[in-house]
Structures are given as structure tokens and as C-alpha cells.
Amino acid sequence: MNLSKNNLFKITFALFIIAFISTPLGAQEVIDRVVAIVNDDLITLSELREAALSMNPTSTEQIDERTILNQMVEAKLFEQEANRRGITVTKEELDASIEQVRSKYNLTEDQMEEVLKKQNLTPETFREQWRTQTLGNKLLESQLKNRIVVTDDEIKKYYEENYGAIDYTGDYSGITERPKEEVEIAHILISPDTPDAQDRAVEVAELAKSGNDFAILAREYSDDSFTADKGGNLGIFKKGDLIEPLEIAVERTPEGKVSGPVQSPAGYHIIKVLNRTKPSSNSNDEKSENETYISESESEEIRRILHRQKAEVQLQSWLKGIREKAYVEIKL
CATH class of the missing domain: 1.10.4030.10 (Porin chaperone SurA, peptide-binding domain)
Structure with a gap:
């Protein structure tokens, strides 16, 4: 993103x-x-x-x-x-x-x-x-x-809640966004502040890949306080929502499998792909009710608003900790 x-x-x-x-x-x-x-x-x-x-x-x-x-x-x-x-x-x-x-x-x-x-x-x-x-x-x-991701579905929901329903049938000169594959993922984050963080991440990754319950491992080992109690569940994402290292790892990981550790500025991520949902196929000449007609400038402005709102919540929680x-x- x-x-x-x-x-x-x-x-x-x-x-x-x-x-x-x-x-x-x-x-x-x-x-x-x-x-x-x-x-x-x-x-x-x-x-x-x-x-x-x-x-x-x-x-x-x-x-x-x-x-x-x-x-x-x-x-x-x-x-x-x-x-x-x-x-x-x-x-x-x-x-x-x-x-x-x-x-x-x-x-x-x-x-x-x-x-x-x-x-x-x-x-x-x-x-x-x-x-x-x-x-x-x-x-x-x-x-x-x-830790802050704004999805296309969230942008669409914000638009409809604040500007009214999107017109899917009339002529529209703005950006037409085709549906993308949705991927639900979970992760275990090992903070770079953890002693021997990389070795620790490798050990936890081996535990996850050997069949141990990923949710239990996340609650026990993850340094991400926002997702650990949820079994590491990060939510549902589309292509372009995640930062590049995580996006590449998710693209290469089959559904139900675990990959990593993947390094990012936040630390080391062990990633599990929980579910993949393929978009429905439609003719390029037909308008689907799943298509979103929001201009690029509107989409970016809404993304900034939602990003700021999410950041405020996470910032307060992080500062409290x-x-x-x-x-x-x-x-x-």
C-alpha cells in the first residue's frame, strides 16, 4: 500500500x-x-x-x-x-x-x-x-x-457511507477498478528488539511449519500486541495493500501454508495464508456489481482519511504500552 x-x-x-x-x-x-x-x-x-x-x-x-x-x-x-x-x-x-x-x-x-x-x-x-x-x-x-492497511473494500464502504451509493449503471468517466483476489492472512511478529531476533523467528517459523497450531503460537510468541490475541489474524487484503516484502511472501505461499521469516522494518514476520478468494470472472464489456467506480483522487483522499484514523487508534495503544x-x- x-x-x-x-x-x-x-x-x-x-x-x-x-x-x-x-x-x-x-x-x-x-x-x-x-x-x-x-x-x-x-x-x-x-x-x-x-x-x-x-x-x-x-x-x-x-x-x-x-x-x-x-x-x-x-x-x-x-x-x-x-x-x-x-x-x-x-x-x-x-x-x-x-x-x-x-x-x-x-x-x-x-x-x-x-x-x-x-x-x-x-x-x-x-x-x-x-x-x-x-x-x-x-x-x-x-x-x-x-501495521496499518486500508483495503479497497474499506474505501468503498467509506464512500457509500459518506457520499451515498455508488452508481454502477450510469456512464462514468472515472477509474474502474476490477475485482482482485482477496487473501486472508495471519502473522507472528518477532520484534527486532528481541534478543537473537532472527534466530528466534526461525525457531518459531519451524514450529509453525511443522504443524503446530498457528493461532496458539501467535498468542505465545508474537510481539504484535494488536493481533496476538486474535491468533495473529491480520485480516483480508488485496494485491497492493501490503508492503512489498510481505506481498511477495503472500503471493508465493499456498492457502493453508506458512512462510517466513520475512524481514521488514517492524521485525521478522512468520506468515500463514488462511484463505484465498478468487474474483468472479466477468466479461470486460460488462459492468459487474462488484466493480467500484470511484475516481483515483477520491480513492486516495479516502485512503488518507482512513489511514490517519487507524494510525490514531494504534498510536494511542502503542503509546499506552x-x-x-x-x-x-x-x-x-
């Missing part, structure tokens, strides 16, 4: 990262103290107040510091998780990302500094904020993009 990193991960991660500031207040006369402990990191009162000021520099309304602090805690957790997984942002990546922001809003360097000044941000502070946000985006992409394993103490 086509994933839009700009449209999804920057949008979703901004909900949690936007308030995070890691540079000290410095010049302001504040009696500093610790307001939160996040594993081995501390968040100070000066950092919290600087974050609040940069978010709403001109408003006289009272800002909820607890809400901002919670966002900062989550940002710390994101950064710690990225560091744990060896995810970094190079100077070149950061320079290019900031340049994209400047170009997007057609700002000169002087104009950019003026905008930052109005937000009580120095170029150095903004650079650090943007580095943290870019780091979070990379982390989210690595963890979520292989990280926070439950962390030591967090609020002292505000």
Missing part, C-alpha cells in the same frame, strides 16, 4: 510532540525544580513554562500546565524509545527538513527568524524542537506503518 509519511506521521505525532522543549530557560529568573521524572530523565519547571510560553505567547488565557506537562512526558518517552531502538536524525536530515518548512511557507531566513521570535523561540531552540519531532516521526514510521512500562512521576 502507499503510505504518506507527511500526511500521517507528522500529523499524528504533532499531537504529542509539539509542546516538547529540551533547552533550558536560562535568562528568566525562575526558581527551578523538577516537575516530572521520566525513567532517567527530568523535566523542570523552567522547561514547562518555556513550553507553555512558546505554545501561546500572546494569549492572556490561563494555560493548563498539567496538559502541557503530559505532552512533554510523552515526548520524552518517544525520544527514549527512539534512542533505545537506535533511531537517530542526522544533521543533513534535520537541515533538509527545516528547509522544507521554510520553503513550504515561502519564508526567507530573516522572515523565519521573525516568525520564531513571535513564538518566543530562538533558531537554536526551534532546531532542537524540530529534531525531536523528526526523531518521533521516524520512530512512528518504523513501528506503525507495517510504552508508558505502562516506564517509570513516570509527576511532581507538579
Whole structure:
């Protein structure tokens, strides 16, 4: 499937990262103290107040510091998780990302500094904020993009629920999508963080291929918390829905058989093809009620909407899991 990193991960991660500031207040006369402990990191009162000021520099309304602090805690957790997984942002990546922001809003360097000044941000502070946000985006992409799939049937259902029934009989100049083979699959994911992850994946794959119940193995061994309790069932997909390594493996695996391990950015997948459904054959000149008449632009827009909705749900669940394993103490 086509994933839009700009449209999804920057949008979703901004909900949690936007308030995070890691540079000290410095010049302001504040009696500093610790307001939160996040594993081995501390968040100070000066950092919290600087974050609040940069978010709403001109408003006289009272800002909820607890809400901002919670966002900062989550940002710390994101950064710690990225560091744990060896995810970094190079100077070149950061320079290019900031340049994209400047170009997007057609700002000169002087104009950019003026905008930052109005937000009580120095170029150095903004650079650090943007580095943290870019780091979070990379982390989210690595963890979520292989778990989020929007199928053609979901696009069709969304269209009918929000725009009315599709006209299957009238003339239509848009995109005609012929039905594709549907494949129901399950997987067992071995996280790259697992000690000797590749060897572990090979062992689990051998267990699955030797006839052990795949669903039981998934519940016992899979690191995918979203599917493990469902016996690893990922759902039904069509060609083009999955990322390339998984798609190739699924195409080559007969119904009822197991393949893998297959490596992806999320880890090692052991895949079982549960069921294949062939599309009904129709004459090329006949319109079938299974054909979907939605323009390409409409289809892509709906795909982005559904992708974002699914990402929000999985992001919240993933972040909750990280926070439950962390030591967090609020002292505000």
C-alpha cells in the first residue's frame, strides 16, 4: 500500500510532540525544580513554562500546565524509545527538513527568524524542537506503518457511507477498478528488539511449519500486541495493500501454508495464508456489481482519511504500552 509519511506521521505525532522543549530557560529568573521524572530523565519547571510560553505567547488565557506537562512526558518517552531502538536524525536530515518548512511557507531566513521570535523561540531552540519531532516521526514510521492497511473494500464502504451509493449503471468517466483476489492472512511478529531476533523467528517459523497450531503460537510468541490475541489474524487484503516484502511472501505461499521469516522494518514476520478468494470472472464489456467506480483522487483522499484514523487508534495503544512500562512521576 502507499503510505504518506507527511500526511500521517507528522500529523499524528504533532499531537504529542509539539509542546516538547529540551533547552533550558536560562535568562528568566525562575526558581527551578523538577516537575516530572521520566525513567532517567527530568523535566523542570523552567522547561514547562518555556513550553507553555512558546505554545501561546500572546494569549492572556490561563494555560493548563498539567496538559502541557503530559505532552512533554510523552515526548520524552518517544525520544527514549527512539534512542533505545537506535533511531537517530542526522544533521543533513534535520537541515533538509527545516528547509522544507521554510520553503513550504515561502519564508526567507530573516522572515523565519521573525516568525520564531513571535513564538518566543530562538533558531537554536526551534532546531532542537524540530529534531525531536523528526526523531518521533521516524520512530512512528518504523513501528506503525507495517501495521496499518486500508483495503479497497474499506474505501468503498467509506464512500457509500459518506457520499451515498455508488452508481454502477450510469456512464462514468472515472477509474474502474476490477475485482482482485482477496487473501486472508495471519502473522507472528518477532520484534527486532528481541534478543537473537532472527534466530528466534526461525525457531518459531519451524514450529509453525511443522504443524503446530498457528493461532496458539501467535498468542505465545508474537510481539504484535494488536493481533496476538486474535491468533495473529491480520485480516483480508488485496494485491497492493501490503508492503512489498510481505506481498511477495503472500503471493508465493499456498492457502493453508506458512512462510517466513520475512524481514521488514517492524521485525521478522512468520506468515500463514488462511484463505484465498478468487474474483468472479466477468466479461470486460460488462459492468459487474462488484466493480467500484470511484475516481483515483477520491480513492486516495479516502485512503488518507482512513489511514490517519487507524494510525490514531494504534498510536494511542502503542503509546499506552510504552508508558505502562516506564517509570513516570509527576511532581507538579
